Amino acid sequence: MRVTRGADLGALVAERREKLGMSQQQLADESGVTRDWLNRFERGKSTVTLHRVLWVLSALNLEMSVEDGR
16 A cells, blocks of 8 residues: 555554454554554544554554655
């Protein structure tokens, strides 16, 4: 999936979490964030921080790469 906005990444995380059969609370516990924070992230709110995003991706066995979009 190509991610161009925070909301895209949040949607990807929600989709992966649901595919793995995890609740928001389970993923929050596994990744070291609160369920409230995870909920805001999955909905694309801009108040998330990158280090926490990386924790969540790691808990889902996902990696992020950055490419030149030109």
